[in-house]
Amino acid sequence: MEVFKDAVDYLETQHIPVEAVGGTGPDPLEEDVFPEEEVFSPLQTDSMDLPDTPVLRTLEDMLDRRLMVLRTILDSEKIYLNELETLLMPMKALKATAGTSQPVLSGQQVQIVFYQVPELRDLHRDFYSGLRDRLVPLGPQTHPETDPGPGPGKEQGQMGFHLTVGDLFLKIVSQLGVYRGFIDNYESAVKIVRSCTQTDQRFRILAESMMSCNGSDKSKTKYTFEALLYKPLDRVTKTTLVLHDLLKHTPQMHSDHHVLQEALRLSRSFLSGVNEGSQCKQEVTLSRGMRRQLMRDGFVVDVCEGGRNLCHLFLYTDLLLCTKLKGGAQGKQAQYRFCWYLPLAGLKLHWGPEMERTTDTYQRIHSMRAKMYLLRHELRQTMKPVPQKSLAARTIERGRKKMEQLERMFLTHSPFLPLELHSPSAKSHTLVMSSLYELEEWREAIHRLTGDNIETVPPDLLTLTSSCVKLRMTQQPPVHSILPEGEEESLCGTLSVAVHSACGLQQPASMYVCVEVDGFEFYERQAQTHSSVSSSSPHWDQEFSFQVDGAQNLRVLVVLEPEVGESCEDRVLGKTSIQLDPALLQKRWKRQTVSLGQVVVTLSLKYCPHPLDPPSLAPAQQQPIFCMPIGAVAQQEGVLVPHVVRCCVEEVERRGMEEVGIYRLSAATSDIINLKTAFNTNLREAVSRLRCVDVNAVSGILKLYFRELPEPLIPTELFQSFTKALDIPDLSARSVSMLSLLQSCPAVNQNTFLFLLHHLKRVSDRQDVNKMPLMNLATVFGPSLLRPPVAVLGQSSPPVDISQEVVVQVQVVYSYLQCDNLPAAQTCIPHDTETTEED
Structure with missing residues (x-):
């Protein structure tokens, strides 16, 4: 499509004169060299970031907001003109020195650096003057939120209905070719500016301290030469943004509506002609020759002040950019809003412990899962071709939208693996993800880029955010339950x-x-x-x-x-x-x-x-494990040694082997109660808690588990047999008898007991530090692992006094701990498998 000719033809039909486009070279609309950072996005400048509002109900409200948009455009144009004037300020002086014996820039370099900038200044000066002249008769700006009543506001709204500005926008759109010439020349201009900044002190002083007014408040902002050169690249997309916002607040019966629609169409056609395969779409030249390139993007949950937001994270070669995706539904343009950014230079990453989930959170997540499952099942039943505008098609579309809403909610509330980001500037953010694999991929990607990265010039965040619309590699959040x-x-x-x-x-x-x-x-x-x-x-x-x-x-x-x-x-x-x-x-x-x-x-x-x-x-609901038969717990878990025993033993061996009085000293009762509750309700959460509590609480919960078994680990009916075995004077014969008795125990009891014995022997090996020899350990565990039979009314049993019972309990455990030929414990049921080698 020849956009420029379309624009000229339309302007001529509206009796609007068209100025010739200056510059040399090929037709500015023929080549596709438009940098990606200039892609249309509704997020461009703070002045244009209007708050979300409900649907306007009255014509007066709509016209008032249209005037607000137009005045905001006028203010933005004034700032941009000041920036262009500041950029052009040194041009005459540089041209004058070009003919001297010590030029700062040659004549050809001056022409390249300022190519098309005067034309851009003149183009926007005319646009600004025309828009200002049409807005001034309407008087100062009013805000319908603070002045909603009749009177001057209503009169202003009536005057606003007859205000037409569409021809101004159509004219500036028709001359986007001026920008194409600037864009084609941009990299050459920046290359010259950087080279001269490094080699010529006179130019460096000039290029690093250019001041521009910020509008009516007369305040000034300090720019670099390169930053000012970048402004037109940012500005070219604002034309589309302005038209989009203005059309949204222009009533359909307004005479500008059709003209603005045509201007918006031409502007979008210009942007759609961009060559999306060009490498420069993902790269922006940074200071010191670095190239900013998009390395990775994806959807994560950003935790801020206790709230959760599903955000789109972009990893560039020098920074992390967090944005929030809005829109993107059928027939609507995807929009990004800037959330925050962090430079990669000096960025520290911390993989924190998994966040705790409350009971309400668990119930909410499971409820969403059930609803998603049922809705997907219903959609699958209707996965057959139907007429596009039929009732069935509308039903399917509603179901898809509902599924998308559910999955977005699920993606927001289900992740609990935090990745903390800490910047040297004391700014910190926490991202949470649902997959450790995904978290590690992000961590690796960021870590590779945080080496010698030095950011010397802050990025143009608004332009960078606008580039996200086409730069994103992850097109949508992973909402995939309805895809067959x-x-x-x-x-x-x-x-x-x-x-x-x-x-x-x-x-x-x-x-x-x-x-x-x-x-x-x-x-x-x-x-x-x-x-x-x-x-x-x-x-x-x-x-x-x-x-x-x-x-x-x-x-x-x-x-x-x-x-x-x-x-x-x-x-x-x-x-x-x-x-x-x-x-x-x-x-x-x-x-x-x-x-x-x-x-x-x-x-x-x-x-x-x-x-x-x-x-x-x-x-x-997980079946409780405390106060339950150990055989039932092991069967439920499919193991020979319950997880609670293995987890506690391994945690003690990890950090409690040198703890003085381990298994003898008590911990806080609250810690042990909390651990017991966690093991009874959520094994995964319990394992996480084990790593955080005092190691004496870990040893205490292990002792409590054995103590609360309804049947002791060593069956009660063997108590008398163990008593007799202890009376065997020959140590070797006693050992054989004791091992024989152990083999008569159920498999789960036998292997759990052996697993514990080997652990206690390893603890005793460090008795020079932890002060826990074998006898001390046997004294602690004996009464919990072996119990005498309970006398039943009407049945006779050999009288044994309590002190003698304790001696038997301790001596049995002590005898086993002294054995040198204890068999190894099996922790899991062996798997009958085939062996396949795969890498």
Whole structure:
């Protein structure tokens, strides 16, 4: 489309004279070299950022707001003219020195630096004068919010109805070719300015201290030469912005409405002709030769003063820009509003602990999941071609909009993994995400750019924000529950993942493995193992089951925990994504090894396809584990040693081995009560809390668990047998008898007892520091692990006094702790698997 000819033809039909466009070279509308930063966006200047208002109800209100917009435009034009005048101020002096023996700039350089700037000044001077002359007769600005009544405001509204300005805007749109010439020349001009700034002190003094008036208040702003050269690039999009806002507040019956529509069409056609594949669309020249380029973008939740906002985050080579996406629905232009930005220079990242979720939050999230599931099921039932304007089509469209609203709410309230950003300027922001894999990708991307980055000139944030409309790589928030594509290649059913072990560590370390599954958000998709004891080849043998719908990828991360006493945070050692192919997964376990950088993890996968039940409106209540038979707890968790025992033992070994009086000293009762509640309601939250509380509270909750078992870990019916075994004088024969008795215990009791015994022996190995030898540990745990039978009315039992009972309880545990040939404990049920090597 020849936009310029269209504009000229239309102007001639309206009897509006058209001035010839100055400049040399090709037709300014033929080439596509328009920088991306000049893409239309409704966020441009503070003066144009009008507040959101409800639908206008009266013609007078609409006309009043139209006048407000026009006066704001007039003020903005005056500031821009002052900036152009300031830019042109040194042109005569530079031209004069060009013919001397020591020129600052050559004549050709002066022509390049100021190319088309006088024409731009003249173009906007005429526009400003014409608009001012038409607005002055209407008198000073009034605000309908403060002066809503009749009288002068009403008269002004009636005069405003007859005010026409469309011809002025149509004329300036027709001359956008002047800007095209400037844009084509811009990089050459900036190159000269930078070169001279570095080599000529006279020009540097000039280029770094140019003052321009800010409008009617006579205040002045200090600019650099380069910043002023950048103003026309910013200004060219304001024409479209102005037309958009003005048309919005112009009544349809107004004589300007049709003219403004045509001007807006021509302006948008000019912008749509931009070559979107040009590299300069993602790059803006910064100081010292740096190039600003968009590296990554995505949707995150910004936590500010307790509130949550779904924001679009843009990572450039020198800064982070946070914006809020508005609009973008069908038939509407996507809009961005600036939220905040942080320079990457000196930026510190902190991966904080997972935020706690209240009961109300859990219920709200599960309620949204259930509603999303049901709504998607209804939409799938109607996924067939229907007439575009039929009732069924309108019903489907309403359902899609409702689904989009639900998912946006879910995306806003479900993330709880915080990434804290701390700038040297004392500005801090917290982003929360729902995926550790995504969080680590952001952290890695930011970390790669924060090395030697030095920002010397603040960015033009308004222009940078306006570029987001076309620069974004993530087109929309990940609202995908209504998309049917690729479902035949995804998983729907139960995916089981067993994390076995890891190897490849250079030195012993404490770590855990996180597992994430993608797909629709209807069910829980994340899990993590407990922390391993410091080891170069940790073992977990922990199994997880996921209800998956639309899953295509499994993400695995290995996270290193800091050593005791270190102030650093958890660190991701490696991560990988495994593609889930339904054709290759089986209903039996399939073992494979995956490489995550230097660490190699062995895991097993099993997939059972089946229809899924709808998620409940209320979160599924976890079965309590305290005061419950240990066999029932282990069966529920699919293990041989309950998670509460393993988690507490591993946490004590991580940071309590040198704690004086560990297992003997008590902790705050409130800490232990809170931990008990957490283990009874949410294992994941309990594991997080273990890492934060006093280590004596960790040892205290472990003792409490054994103490509150309805049946002791060592069955009561074996008490008398243990008493007799203790009377065997030969130590070797006694050991054989004791081990035989232990083998007669149920598998869960036996392996849990062995797991605890090996732990207590490791604690005793540090008795020179923690002052807890084997006898002290046996004294603490004996009464909890072994109990005498309770006398039943009417039944005779051998009389045993209480002091003797305690002696037996302590001696049994002490005897086992002295054994050198204790068998190893199995923590999980062995998996019958095939072995497959995969990297």
